[in-house]
Amino acid sequence: MQNLPLKNIRVLDFTQVRVGPQITQWLAVQGAEVIRVETKLRPESFKMTNNPGNLTQAAKYRVGYFASLNYSKHSITVNMKSQKSFDLIKDLLKHIDIVAENFRTGVMEKWGLGYNDLKKINPGIILISASGFGRTGLMKDEPAYAPVIDGFSGYSYVNGYPDGEPAEAGARGFSDSIAAYQGVFALMAALYHRSKTGEGQFLDLSMSEADVALGPEAVIEYAVTGRVQGRLGNSDKNMAPHNVYRCLGNDQWVAIACSNDKEWKGLCKVMGNPKWTKDAKFHDAAGRRAHKDELDALIETWTVKQDHLQAMKTLQAAGVIAGASLKVEELCEDPHIKERGFLVDIEYPDKSVIRRSALPYNLSVSGKGNYTHPPEAGENNQSVFGKIMGLSAEKIKELEKEQVIY
Amino acid sequence: MNAQALSGLKVLEYGEFVAAPYCGKLLADLGADVIKVEKPVTGDRARENGPFPQNKPDIEKSGLFLYLNTNKRGVTLDLKKAAGRKVFHELVKWADVLIENNPRQDLLKLGLDYETLHEINPKLVVTSITYFGHTGPYCDYKGCDLIANHTSVEAVLNPCYEVYNEDLNPPMKLPGHSGDFLSGVIAAINTMSAVFAAQQTGLGQHIDLSEQEAVASIVCHEIGDYFDAGITYQRDRKYRWEESPKYPCSDGFIMMNIPFQFWEGVVRMMDSPEWAQNPEYKTPVGLLHDHWKEIQPRLIAWFKQHTCAEVVKRAMAQRLDISIVQSAKEISDNPMFEERGFFVEIDHKKAGKLKFPGAPCKFSVTPAQAPHAAPLLGEHNAEVYGGMLGLKPAKLSKLQESGII
Numbered sequence: 001m002q003n004l005p006l007k008n009i010r011v012l013d014f015t016q017v018r019v020g021p022q023i024t025q026w027l028a029v030q031g032a033e034v035i036r037v038e039t040k041l042r043p044e045s046f047k048m049t050n051n052p053g054n055l056t057q058a059a060k061y062r063v064g065y066f067a068s069l070n071y072s073k074h075s076i077t078v079n080m081k082s083q084k085s086f087d088l089i090k091d092l093l094k095h096i097d098i099v100a101e102n103f104r105t106g107v108m109e110k111w112g113l114g115y116n117d118l119k120k121i122n123p124g125i126i127l128i129s130a131s132g133f134g135r136t137g138l139m140k141d142e143p144a145y146a147p148v149i150d151g152f153s154g155y156s157y158v159n160g161y162p163d164g165e166p167a168e169a170g171a172r173g174f175s176d177s178i179a180a181y182q183g184v185f186a187l188m189a190a191l192y193h194r195s196k197t198g199e200g201q202f203l204d205l206s207m208s209e210a211d212v213a214l215g216p217e218a219v220i221e222y223a224v225t226g227r228v229q230g231r232l233g234n235s236d237k238n239m240a241p242h243n244v245y246r247c248l249g250n251d252q253w254v255a256i257a258c259s260n261d262k263e264w265k266g267l268c269k270v271m272g273n274p275k276w277t278k279d280a281k282f283h284d285a286a287g288r289r290a291h292k293d294e295l296d297a298l299i300e301t302w303t304v305k306q307d308h309l310q311a312m313k314t315l316q317a318a319g320v321i322a323g324a325s326l327k328v329e330e331l332c333e334d335p336h337i338k339e340r341g342f343l344v345d346i347e348y349p350d351k352s353v354i355r356r357s358a359l360p361y362n363l364s365v366s367g368k369g370n371y372t373h374p375p376e377a378g379e380n381n382q383s384v385f386g387k388i389m390g391l392s393a394e395k396i397k398e399l400e401k402e403q404v405i406y
Numbered sequence: 407m408n409a410q411a412l413s414g415l416k417v418l419e420y421g422e423f424v425a426a427p428y429c430g431k432l433l434a435d436l437g438a439d440v441i442k443v444e445k446p447v448t449g450d451r452a453r454e455n456g457p458f459p460q461n462k463p464d465i466e467k468s469g470l471f472l473y474l475n476t477n478k479r480g481v482t483l484d485l486k487k488a489a490g491r492k493v494f495h496e497l498v499k500w501a502d503v504l505i506e507n508n509p510r511q512d513l514l515k516l517g518l519d520y521e522t523l524h525e526i527n528p529k530l531v532v533t534s535i536t537y538f539g540h541t542g543p544y545c546d547y548k549g550c551d552l553i554a555n556h557t558s559v560e561a562v563l564n565p566c567y568e569v570y571n572e573d574l575n576p577p578m579k580l581p582g583h584s585g586d587f588l589s590g591v592i593a594a595i596n597t598m599s600a601v602f603a604a605q606q607t608g609l610g611q612h613i614d615l616s617e618q619e620a621v622a623s624i625v626c627h628e629i630g631d632y633f634d635a636g637i638t639y640q641r642d643r644k645y646r647w648e649e650s651p652k653y654p655c656s657d658g659f660i661m662m663n664i665p666f667q668f669w670e671g672v673v674r675m676m677d678s679p680e681w682a683q684n685p686e687y688k689t690p691v692g693l694l695h696d697h698w699k700e701i702q703p704r705l706i707a708w709f710k711q712h713t714c715a716e717v718v719k720r721a722m723a724q725r726l727d728i729s730i731v732q733s734a735k736e737i738s739d740n741p742m743f744e745e746r747g748f749f750v751e752i753d754h755k756k757a758g759k760l761k762f763p764g765a766p767c768k769f770s771v772t773p774a775q776a777p778h779a780a781p782l783l784g785e786h787n788a789e790v791y792g793g794m795l796g797l798k799p800a801k802l803s804k805l806q807e808s809g810i811i
Contacts, residue, residue: 005602030599068630115770134768137746143727147651151661152729154737156652158581160565166659166731168652169580170564170641177624178584179766181591186767188598189411189436193772195605196414201771209748212737213766214591216473217582222734223760224457224469229734234552234561234579238455242552244561244576251572251640255556255579263548316547323553325577328632328639331559331622336544342619343629355633357626360592360619362539364520364612366603 004031004366009191010388011098012037012089013073014113018146018173019130019207020102021069022180027098027187028072029359029369035384036075037089038377040406067354067374071346075375076384079406086112088385088404093121095388097194098187102130105140115202125200126190130183134206144207149175153211158218160231175211182210240288241267244325245300247308253325254303254311264288266318271302341368348373381405410437411772415601418501419443419478420485420494420518422450424551424583425535425617426507427474428590429597433503434477435765435774441497441790442475442781446482446809449783450475459757465783466756472780473762476752480781481790482811485516490810494518496795498526502604503597507535511546520612530610531600533593539616549617554585558621559628563639568650570642577641589620649698652731653709653717659731660714662721666690671724675717676708754779787811 009032013024028034078085090112093099099118101108108114108129118125129135132144132152147168150156153175156166169175183205190201212219218229234255236242241264242257258264261284268277276298281287288295303311308324315322324330331337344358354373361369385391385405399405415438419430427442427450434440444450452474453465465471484490498504504523506513513519513534520532534540537549538557547553555561561577579585596613604610622629631637637645651661664672666689673682681704687693693701709717714730721728730736738761743749750764757779765774791797791811805811 005599005606026595063630063634065627065630067634068626133742134746138742142722143725144729145663145727147661148663148727148729151652151659151731154732154734155581155584156659156661156731157733159578161575161578164565165654166652167565167567168650168661170560170562170566170578171625172627172646174580174624178588178591181588181595182766185432185591185594185598186769188595188602190769190772192415192598192601193409193411195602197409199771201769204768204770205766206746206748206768209743209746209763210766212743212748212763214587215582215584216763217470218734219737219763220469220473221457222738223762224459224467224472224757225461227457232581234576236552239550242550244552244556244578246576253556253577255552255561257550257552259550312547316544319548321548321550321553323547323549323557325556325562326559327562328559328625328628328637331557331625332629332632336538336542337619337622339542340539340616340619342616342622354630357623357629358619360615360623361596361599362614362616362619363596363600363603364614365607365609366599366611 004370006030006032009033009097010095011035011100012093012096014099014101014103014108015130016102018069018176019180019183020100022177023128023130023183023187024073024100025069025071026180026184026359026361029361029371031370032098034073035380036070036073036375038075038077039080040077040377041079041081063354068356070374071356072370072372073375074380074384075377076381077378077406079403080111082404084399084402084404088399089113090121092384092389093118093125096122096125098191099125099127100130101127104143105131105135119200123200124194124198126187126194126203127200128183128187128203128205130179130205130207132207134209135204146173146175149179149207149211152208153215154218155211155215158229158231161233162231162235164231166231175207178214179205179207179210182214235292238285240285240292241295241299243296245296245303247303247306247311249308252308254306254308254315255323255325256299256315257321258288259321261285263320266320267315270315270318270320271299274302344371346371346373378405409772410775411769412436412438415439415503416501417441417503417505418497419505421505421507421535423452423455423507424470424474424586425589425593426505427452428587429505429533429535429593430478431474431476432591432594433597435777436772437775440478441786442478442480443483443494443497444480444783446484446784446811449482453783464756469760472752472754472757472760475780476777477775478781479786479790480784481787482784484810485518487808487810489805489808491516493791493795493805493810495526498523498530500794501527501530503531503533503601505533505593505597509546509548510536510540524610528609529604531597531604531613532610533597533600533613533615535589535593535615535617537617539619540614551583551585552579554589554617554621555579557618558585559625560621563625563628563641565641566643566646567641568643570640575641585617585621588624589615589617592620592623649694649702653706655709655712655714655717658714660709660717660728661731662726662728666693668726669693671726675720675724675726679708750777752777752779755782784811
């Protein structure tokens, strides 16, 4: 095991679907021992979701969404219908630093695992509860999946073409992801406080609040000017050009932006300084902004004859801000992404391998983090109940037989 | 006052616009002592961004800057001059962490590359945010939020539409400077990780965060699907298992998830019209596969006859998963945010009182501190250079006269 910053931190992970697992994944990659609490009573919902065709049930946990969000973790299985299981979990909690959950409000309390219960078992525990609208307040009991949070937090209202309707964000689970990252940072701060005081605490992560805090610009605009900002598409209030332009081929595009006149001149030069670029109305940023649509159409007469990847390279070589609109398959095969090690191969005990995107975690000494295979349900029952809790092999066998460990 | 989670952490911020300042803000709002270094006269580029009250540009009144720099102390320093860099080195000796988002080549030119900083203060954590990272063939490429979105696949998937036409629907960036903000929070996670490592080893290290990777990390499912099954996505719903959750009402849009188990609630929400009680809709396949094409237009017709507020009220009575597509005004006036005390008031010397979004997460023991407004340009020069670094008044005025601070 590498010498990673969270190597002494142990996490009990009650999370499922997206936001919760994405939080604990960050901890696992930084070296924490993340123990997922699962059950054979029913499979994790993401183990059944969007798994590509005709896999045996046993193979499914290895691919698909579950694998994308749960690598580097461990798994135990307990029977949450048996009181003995709760006793077992409560014993385990004495060895735990962080608990994470994203159930509906009240589920942990019903199980006797609310923050006040956890604090009595172990005052150093940090509990993070991720929910759509927080654990207090008018909407604490409301369900919330990503698109609803997109709508509530204002992303959808401003996400869209200037003349079009509001839209769901592109990447699936966008609002879960950004809330998860906010939650991870909150955990890191709470750990820092604990490292100095020994004190644990309760972190109430509301996805809708985390998302407004990370996408605050329309709200700031309203606070400062009273204006309700509409949709801007690819354009920018200050820069022009600032858009995406069609290139050679099907659905190929290059994004170009000029933040000053020098970059604009660089762009003109790469395009071969056509006559229209001499027009006085394009000479400064204000003029280019005022004639943005005309400017975009003229730039596209050049880009439409270019390969999008080559256009990015040529423009960047000339000091112009440019980037190809990369498709999934292009990013996954991109030499820059590959050289930086953003894609990781994760090997299972039987030597089969899956490839995933790494987390953007990149430290010069600690390295890029810990990447081990997503666990099979109950894969770590022996080590967790045996090594951490000190139960004998016979005792574990007995609990398995009684379907407590199950 | 309660203790702050990050009290005692000393942070130097030499960055501008969004990514590095957002990272600094996250640390500062939880109690870290963040000193922000700006260039003299014009300061951080976010000061020119606005929005401005009455649309009158004023470097002390830019909304974006005021949001991103709460709870920091601000100093000015010209790092292009040797005397300025000498003062900066003193700040580097003071700090536990340096956050920056300058182009790699600019740092090299200023002699502020990681190796040099490490020599000055071996315990220092240096968090570098760039668009493409410090290694790899694109490492010196220029960028902005637009580029981070388009080179990370996110834009190719956005906006996600029911029907999409390549000619009408170019790939589109996320709103605002989402990629920059996202990079800021990821930088803050990486920074804390390196701070923990420094607690254990006594040594700092260099964090190399690429905004392209920061945004690509939220595309993890689509990347996984490519490697597992060769699936390639576009801006349509072809590979989505759920139907479009967006419905038009008479005065706006709502988002509503309708998984099979919610269908009965949806029927009741509409006062149980006869068409919706078709027995063939009572299985998941019947509802979402066989008949959805005839159901969807009828649903839309019903939504269009009602206001968003009315639909939400009815849907919430049935415990359905729903929200209005809220505008900034609706968010700012939302009673739930009000009740949870999410928004905070900033009282700024020049810009006055502003209602801004507050902490992204609630801490039971160490809540985020009541916000101190963002610093005026050079507001804390005397306090930091004179008080903290102990520069003599004569030396300070000399630096001032030569335009270094």
